[in-house]
Amino acid sequence: MKWSQFFNTSIGKKLLVGATGLFLCSFVIVHLAGNFQLLYNDEGKAFNAYAAFMGHNSLIQFIAWGLKIVILLHAFIALQLTFSNRAARPVKYAVNPGNQTSSWFSRQMAIMGSILLIFIVIHLVNFWGKFHYTEMPTRTYEGSIEPLKDLYALSYETFKNGWLVALYVIGMIGLSFHLIHGFKSACQTFGLNHKKYNGLLSFIGIWLFGIAIPIGFAIIPVVIYFK
Amino acid sequence: MEHYNMNLTLKVWRQKNKNDQGRFETLQAKNISSEMSFLEMFDVVNEELINEGKEPIAFDHDCREGICGMCSMHINGRAHGPWDGTTTCQLHMRAFKDGDTITVEPWRAGAFPVIKDLTVDRSAFDRIIEAGGYISVNTGNAQDANCLPVDKNKADLAFAAAACIGCGACVAACKNSSAMLFVSAKVSQLALLPQGQPEKQSRALNMVAQMDKEGFGSCTNTGACEAECPKEISLTNIARLNREFIGAGFSSEK
Numbered sequence: 001m002k003w004s005q006f007f008n009t010s011i012g013k014k015l016l017v018g019a020t021g022l023f024l025c026s027f028v029i030v031h032l033a034g035n036f037q038l039l040y041n042d043e044g045k046a047f048n049a050y051a052a053f054m055g056h057n058s059l060i061q062f063i064a065w066g067l068k069i070v071i072l073l074h075a076f077i078a079l080q081l082t083f084s085n086r087a088a089r090p091v092k093y094a095v096n097p098g099n100q101t102s103s104w105f106s107r108q109m110a111i112m113g114s115i116l117l118i119f120i121v122i123h124l125v126n127f128w129g130k131f132h133y134t135e136m137p138t139r140t141y142e143g144s145i146e147p148l149k150d151l152y153a154l155s156y157e158t159f160k161n162g163w164l165v166a167l168y169v170i171g172m173i174g175l176s177f178h179l180i181h182g183f184k185s186a187c188q189t190f191g192l193n194h195k196k197y198n199g200l201l202s203f204i205g206i207w208l209f210g211i212a213i214p215i216g217f218a219i220i221p222v223v224i225y226f227k
Numbered sequence: 228m229e230h231y232n233m234n235l236t237l238k239v240w241r242q243k244n245k246n247d248q249g250r251f252e253t254l255q256a257k258n259i260s261s262e263m264s265f266l267e268m269f270d271v272v273n274e275e276l277i278n279e280g281k282e283p284i285a286f287d288h289d290c291r292e293g294i295c296g297m298c299s300m301h302i303n304g305r306a307h308g309p310w311d312g313t314t315t316c317q318l319h320m321r322a323f324k325d326g327d328t329i330t331v332e333p334w335r336a337g338a339f340p341v342i343k344d345l346t347v348d349r350s351a352f353d354r355i356i357e358a359g360g361y362i363s364v365n366t367g368n369a370q371d372a373n374c375l376p377v378d379k380n381k382a383d384l385a386f387a388a389a390a391c392i393g394c395g396a397c398v399a400a401c402k403n404s405s406a407m408l409f410v411s412a413k414v415s416q417l418a419l420l421p422q423g424q425p426e427k428q429s430r431a432l433n434m435v436a437q438m439d440k441e442g443f444g445s446c447t448n449t450g451a452c453e454a455e456c457p458k459e460i461s462l463t464n465i466a467r468l469n470r471e472f473i474g475a476g477f478s479s480e481k
Contacts, residue, residue, distance in 0.1 A: 001432050006476040009435055010405075010445035011469060081445050085403035088444035090337050094238075094251065095304035095330045101400055102449035109447060185448040191470030193463050 011189075013077050018186035020074035025183055025209055027067060028175070032216045039223060044152025045141045051151040055131060075117050082110040105181040112178040119171030126158055127151065159224040172218035180210035231261045233325035237272065239284055240332045242341050245348075249341065251330075261321040265308060266291060266298060268320055285344040291316040293457065296392030299399065300345055301332040306396035306455040314394065314457045334395050336404035338442045351441040352393050352409060358437035359430035360413040362422050375421050385419035388412045390458040397452035397460075403444030408452035410438050411468035412460045418471055428475035435472055 006012045034054070037047040054060050130136060131151055138147035159165055183205035187193070192201065235256040242249030256272050263271070266288050273283035289295040298315035302308035308318040323329065331345065339347040389412070397408035414431055417423030423430070446465060453462045 001436075001476055001479060001481065005436075009472075010439050010443075011435055011472050012476065014445055015473065081447075085405070085444035085447070088337050088404040088442060089335050089402075091249075091335050093301060093304065093332055093335050095301075095332070097304045097400070097451070100305065101451040101454035102402070106447065106449040107402055181448070188448045188462070188466055189446075189469055191466045191473060193466030 010081070013081055014189045017074060017078045017081065018189040020070045020077075021182055021186045023070055024067075024074065025179070025186075028209070028213055028217075032213055035217065035220055038152065038155055038220055043141075044139065044150060045144075047152045047155075048139065048141075048148040048150060049144065051131065052148050055149075071117075071120060075113065078110065078113060103181065105177050106185070108177060109181060109185075112174045115174035116171065116178055119167070119174060122167065123171070126164070127154065130154060156224055156227075159221040162225065165221045165225045168221045169218045172214040175217070176210050176214035179214070180206050183209045228261075228321060231321075231325070233259050233261065233320070233323065233327070235259055235268075235323065235326075236328040238328065238330040239345070240341075241284070241344055242333075244343060245340050259320055261319070263320045264291070264316050265300070265302070265318040265320065266316045285342075285346045287346050288316060293317040294392060296394030296457075299334045299347055299349075299395055301334060301399055303330055306334070306399040307394075307457055311454070312457055312459050314392075317457075334399035336395075336398050336443070338404065338406070339395060339398060347395070349393070349395050351443070352395065352406070354441065355406070355410060355434055355437045356413060359426065359433040360417070362417060362426060377420060381419045385416045388415040388419070388460065388464055391416075391456075391460050392458060394457060396455045396457060398443060400451040400455035401444065401446075402449060402451065403447055405446045405452070406438050406441070406443040407446040407465050407468065408456060408460055408462075410434050411464035414468045414471055415464040418467060427471060428479045429481070431468065431471040431475045432479060432481075435468075 001009075007016060034047075034050055037050055038044075040046050054064075131149060131154075136149045136151070137153065139150045139153070140147040159168075184201055187201050187205075237254045237256055238251045239254060240249060241252045254272060254276075256268055259268050259271065266286070269284060269286060276283045287297040287299055289297040291298075293314045293316060296314070298307070300307065300315045302315070302318070307313055307315045309322050310318055333339075333341050333345045334347045334349075336347075338351045339349055342348050391409060391412035393409060395409070398404050398406050401407075414434060417430065418427055448462075448465075450462055453460065
């Protein structure tokens with residue numbers, strides 16, 4: 001089987017979705033660690049220096065563009081699979097089993113993924129776009145060499161808007177519901193289903209990616225709003 | 228268990244042939260014994276329909292002891308009805324109460340077109356088996372049974388996978404109409420044994436290719452198939468199929 005055929009099979013496409021999904025899982029950990037600097041009481045010195053590093057380091061920038069391609073690839077193939085899966089049952093059932101045979105989360109992957117995709121676009125417009133493509137106020141800190149773009153202040157200004165805070169919380173609920181099934185599902189697609197590791201994989205999927213990380217992200221705009 | 232009789236309202240899918248649009252028909256099933264199987268209840272209803280000069284409901288059945296995999300009925304939203312690990316013929320009427328309304332539909336999947344009423348065409352499964360679900364054996368004397376060492380644990384796993392009766396409940400239960408549990412059981416029963424090794428790569432690649440060609444959906448690991456399988460085939464088989472397919476795809480020279 002040629003590569004072109006292999007990655008056109010149902011399992012081949014799922015492998016691409018799973019691989020890109022796991023890469024995105026690793027990304028959210030790094031992103032959250034960086035974001036927590038927004039809560040430091042240092043008037044943004046650490047966060048702005050970090051943002052300047054992330055925005056100018058060429059290796060990071062290379063990965064950042066790769067990340068956008070990975071998100072689009074993940075969404076595109078997953079949506080393609082979703083539509084072909086829907087088409088595989090032209091006449092629907094009159095009665096469906098609901099949660100009796102499968103978890104609710106596992107059936108909402110496309111919906112939650114779509115919510116996330118919309119959220120990501122809004123999020124990029126809010127911060128990434130403004131950081132790279134607009135003139136931003138700068139700030140010079142004691143001991144720093146040059147003035148830094150004040151992404152910290154932009155974050156505080158953005159999250160004074162209650163609607164946006166609500167939107168970010170909804171986005172993170174989408175992330176939570178997506179990853180509660182997504183992480184473990186990707187492992188299964190790669191053939192990783194073993195008595196000795198299943199407990200650990202479920203724990204990581206549900207508690208780390210499904211609960212801890214989305215709460216970590218969501219807490220930042222909420223704290224800023226009430227500060 | 229206490230015996231009782233019940234009156235039921237049935238909403239059954241009626242469809243003249245493949246091209247007919249089909250619709251639900253409401254029927255009354257009277258004086259049904261709790262000791263009957265679901266299929267015996269259908270026999271009673273059909274006898275009455277025949278006596279009234281009406282067309283009986285077409286449904287698949289053969290062994291009526293839970294091993295042939297023919298009795299495909301989607302009952303109240305569940306493949307083979309509400310009981311776990313059971314085919315329709317092994318589902319007893321004591322699962323229902325007097326006055327219940329029961330909706331009975333055929334397996335719904337593009338790859339399983341309805342032939343008539345509750346009967347569907349599952350020959351797509353046969354074509355998947357033909358694509359690689361076998362071992363090639365040369366003619367000649369049978370070899371000594373003990374000359375191929377087999378690990379007992381693997382033999383047990385292979386046997387559990389081989390319990391698949393090809394009923395199609397996995398496809399019927401899956402929101403994507405995916406046949407992955409079926410294909411994974413058929414690949415696993417051979418991949419776990421030494422006899423299956425020579426053709427393992429082409430088997431995984433060809434069976435998955437045929438599965439896609441038949442128009443089944445892809446697996447999203449919801450686990451509905453495992454929950455509905457009358458033979459309780461495990462999702463670990465799907466993981467094994469994925470490993471077999473990945474291994475073959477990455478290393479096969481063809």
